[in-house]
Amino acid sequence: MSVLIYAESADGKFKKVAFELASYAKKVAESLGTTVTAVTVNAGNVSELSKYGVDKVLKVTNDKLANFNAKAYADVVKQAAQKEGAKVIVLSSTTDSLYLAPLVSVGLEAGFASNVVGLPLSTSPFQVKRTAFSNKAFNITEISTDVKVLSISKNSFGLVETASSVSEEDFAPTLNDADFSVKVESVEKTTGKVTIADADIVVSGGRGMKGPENWGMLEELASVLGAATACSKPVSDIGWRPHSEHVGQTGKPVASNLYIAVGISGAIQHIAGINSSKVKVVINTDAEAPFFKVADYGIVGDALDIVPRLTQKLKEFKANNS
C-alpha cells in the first residue's frame, strides 16, 4: 500500500522540498506500518533519497517530460500510485506540484488537502491540520476517501534524517498525446538569483525604502544572507519593483525560515501572506507599526541608516563564522 511522494528535481538535482516530503512521508508510513516510495522524473542520482527514509524509487526517464507538463506529470504520479497501491500521496507546495495535485486527486478519486502543516492528527478518521483564511487560521480537515492526496506547506515539517536502503526500479508509465496538449512555447527564468519560492531567507522592502534607487542596499543585504528580495504591495503598485516580487495575500506567499521586513508597516494582507515564515524581523521608523505585533525581533529606526550598517555587521559575522 505504501506512501508515495513525487520527488521534484530541477536539472536532474532534487529540490530541497523533495527531502522534506520524504521526511514527512516516512513518519506517515511508520504510523500506517508501511513503506515510502518516491517517483522521480528525469532525476539523476536518486541515492540521496535514502538519507530521508525512502525505501523504493520509481525512476521515470523520458525526454517528452523534459518540460513540466501538469497533465502528463499527473498521469505519471497517478500510475505510480496505482502500481504501488498507495493510499496516501504526498506532494509539495511548489507552483508545479500545486498545479498537478488536483489532477492527481481526480484521477485517483482521492480527497485532497492542500497547505498541510503537520503530520496527520489521526489516520482513522484521516485528519490533517492545514492553513486557511490566508494564514489567519488553521482548519482541521477530514478526508473520507480511501486514497488521500496531501500537499505539504513548505518548511512546515523540515528535514528529518532516517537512513534506509533504497531499491531503484525503472518505471515507464503509459503516456498519450492528450497528456501533451498544453504545449510549452517559451520559458523566462531569472538566473543567478535566489527565488522567493526557494529561499530560506527573504529580505523585503516597503515604502519606508523611500524610492527604487535605494533597492541596491536591500539587494546587498540579501546577497550577504543568500536571500531572495521581495516587496510590499504598495511598492509594486507604484512601480518601484516588479509585480513578481510582491508578497502578501494577493501576491506571492512566503514561508521562509527568516523574513526581514524593511520599511513595511504590516497591513493585515501583507502579514497574511508572510505569516508562515518562522522568524520575522522588522525595521521601521514607526514603533506603532502593526508589523511589530507579529515580529520576533524589531528595530525602531530609519531603514536607510540601518540596512547598510546591518549588512556590514552580517559580513563580519559571516567572515568570522565560516
Place this chain on the structure above:
Amino acid sequence: MKILVCISHVPDTTSKINFVNGDSEFDTNGVQYVINPNDEFGLTRAIWFQEQQAANVTVVNVGGPDTEPTLRKALAIGANEAIRVNATPTDGFFVAKQLAEVVKSGGYDLVICGKESLDYNGGMVPGMLAGLLGYNFVNSAVEMTVDGTSAKVGREIDGGKEIVSASLPLIIGGQKGLVEEKDLRIPNMRGIMTARTKVLTVLEPVAADNNTKAVKFEKPTAKSAVKLFSADDLDGLVSALHNEAKVI
C-alpha cells in the same frame, strides 16, 4: 466565444477571522463579502474579451441566496448573465462537480477560475474541474490571449514565467497579472442599474460526494512580544538571529 467565470464569495481581505459553534464554523457576523480577488482579475480579463472580441460572459457561483449580491456585482461590472448553483460549497470536489455540470450544459469555450479562494485556500477547484471534464488546463495564469480556437497563456513558475499554448475549450486558474490592479473596475451607476434586470438563473445541485470536511478551526496561538534592539545594537540582533533563532 462563450466564457464562464467562476466566482467565489469570500470575506473581504481586511476581515477579522473568528469562529463560532465550538470553532466549527466561520463567524460571518459583521463580515463584508467580496468577489474573490483571484476571480476578479479573471472576470476583468473576461470583460476585456467581451469588449474586444465580442465574447459572451457568464458568471457562476456555488452558494446560498446570500451570495447573490456578489453575483450582482459581477453583473454590474459587465458580465452578461449569472448562474447560482443553490448549494453550500462544503468541499472543493463537490463544487467542481457542480461547475462541471454547468460547463457541460452551457458549452463554454473558456472557463476562468481564480487559482485559489482567499477563504479556504484549497486551490483545487480549477484543476479538479479540468480533470473531471478532460479539458486543457493552465494554472497560475498571469496573461492570456485567445485567437480563434487557441489560447496563449503566461503561467507563473517558481522564479519566472512560462508561455504555453493550448486549444479551446480551456480551463484557467487565474491570478493577478491577467489584468493589473489598476484595471479592476468599480461598478458605475449604469452598470448597477442594468445588473438588476440581467438574468440570474438558480440551478439545483447535482448529487456529488464530499471528499473532505472541515471539522474544526483554530486561530494561531498568540505569540510572545517582539524583542526590540536599539538602532545602535545591531550586534545584538545578529547574535539573537544566530544563537537564539538559529536562522543565520
